[in-house]
Each structure stands twice: as structure tokens, then as C-alpha cells.
Amino acid sequence: MNLLTRKTDYAVKTLLTIARSKRTLSAQELTEKLSMPRAFLRGILQELAAAGILNSSRGVSGGFSLCIPAERITLASVMKIFQDKVSFNECIFKKKICPDRSSCPLRKEILSIESSVIKRLKSITLASLMKNI
Amino acid sequence: MNLLTRKTDYAVKTLLTIARSKRTLSAQELTEKLSMPRAFLRGILQELAAAGILNSSRGVSGGFSLCIPAERITLASVMKIFQDKVSFNECIFKKKICPDRSSCPLRKEILSIESSVIKRLKSITLASLMKNI
């Protein structure tokens, strides 16, 4: 079980690199800097652009740059792009076993853990990650 | 992303049922009580027995019973049986990108979240789940 998928991990590290270098970086440059698989990274960059986190420009000196200040890009928001549900508990016992879902003790515990994890994921920003280096 | 797999979820609910009824219950009885797929539940019960959480007895009036007091069966220990790694971060950047893994800011954050989740999972026991009903 992994909290972050590889796409999310790549994405965060790529975003950090872009944030540090204040200029536009192409997929090619990023691939070399970060030694990530090129085609895969291209896809990730495209998704980040589509999600409105990156600006993209085509053509000879094109590439990607941040579209939002680093303070406002959270780990939770990046995860959301690449991992549909950042929820922990998809209760499998609709009505069969737990006649009253709202009273299921296991569910309560998991939801409580989930919400505290999500809270923390929302509090981690690109900017805070950069400071901690 | 789900914190608990279905096997773990079934296992916990099954263990709760066994713990409540102080007698030996067969896979057949449990299947009926809990409306879980029979063959699947059988496998889960076998794994729980192999892990030393359940006693099993064969033959006509055989079945399963708790082998450990409910206070000492934690959610973490059940997860461990069915979900090899309850770790959150399998860092993918061995030495390439993070020359010094120990200083990776993202890794630090994830490990911190992970350890607090594990701590909570260890604190949830069958007994505590039963009390909260």
C-alpha cells in the first residue's frame, strides 16, 4: 500500500524543480534533470497543465511554468489529479451487515484517521516543501 | 486508494462476530450470519488461523474461535496479515534524484503521516471496537 503513486511523486518533484528555477522548462530539460522516463513525464506534465497548475507554451522555446504560487499548491491537490479517491474507506457492507452504517465502529475509526491524514495533506504545500530543504 | 482491503474488512467483522459469540463458529455459520462469499471467507479464516489469531478445529462440530483475547488483537495486526506493507512510502528515487534520501522533504512528511497512522491502527483493538457499539 502506497499513499502516493509514482505519478504523484514524480509530479511533486517536477513541480519543485520548476518552482525553484523561475523560468520555463521543457519536458526534455526536466527529463534530463530528474532522470525520469521521458514519455511518462510528458504525460504527467500534460495532466498538470490540464489541471491548471502549470502554464504550458508550445514551440521552440516552449515548456512549462507554475501557474499558481507555490504556497497554494498542496500535496492533496496534486494527489487529487493522479489518484481519483484519496478516501480511505469505501464501506463494503451497504445494508447487509451494517444495518445502520452510521453506527459502524470500524467505519468511524477509519473515517477519523482519513480526515486527519487529508488535513495534513492539505497543509503540505510546494512552498513548505521547499523551505524544509 | 483504500486503507483497508476487503479481506481486512471482512476479517475484522468476522473476528468481531466470533468474539461476541463465545463459542466455536464454523465457516458455514459465519457465511450465513455475515452474507460474505463462502469460499472467500474460508480462505480468510484459514489465514487468520495460520497467523495464530484463531483456533481451528476440524470435524463435525468444528470451527473457529479466538486464540488471543480481544484486547490484544489490533487493527494493525490484522492488516499485516492481509496487506504485506502497511507502509506509505516506498521511495522511488533511490540515489538518482535524491542524493541524500534522509534529507528528502517529501519523504519526511510522508513518513511522519505514516507513523501517526500506524500508531492509531495499533491502538484500535477488537475490544475497543466492540465497546463502541
Added chain:
DNA sequence: GCAATATGATACTACTTAGGTATCATATTG
């Protein structure tokens, strides 16, 4: 204009894991 360089869109493959089934062997009880 045109070649070179970029991204956009999209489709496809390989691998792993989760979820579930089925069967034969073996032990226990009445």
C-alpha cells in the same frame, strides 16, 4: 515559408494486486 522544437490528444501494452472460486486431502464426530 519552412524546418526544428514543443506541447496536445489519445491509444495501447505489460505487470501487479485485489477479489473471488474451486478442489482434493485430511481430521473429527456420532
Added chain:
DNA sequence: CAATATGATACCTAAGTAGTATCATATTGC
């Protein structure tokens, strides 16, 4: 000895993760 249980094991299928490949389109500089 037949009925009932678990033990061990070998499958199968669907979904998600990780990664590749290609064609279309936009931009820049000569």
C-alpha cells in the same frame, strides 16, 4: 463409516499502476 469441517493449493478475472508511442498542432528563428 458417512457426514461435516478445516488445510493446502491452484486457479481465474477485473482494475489500477507504470510506462510507451504516435500523430496532430502550435511557435520560433532563419
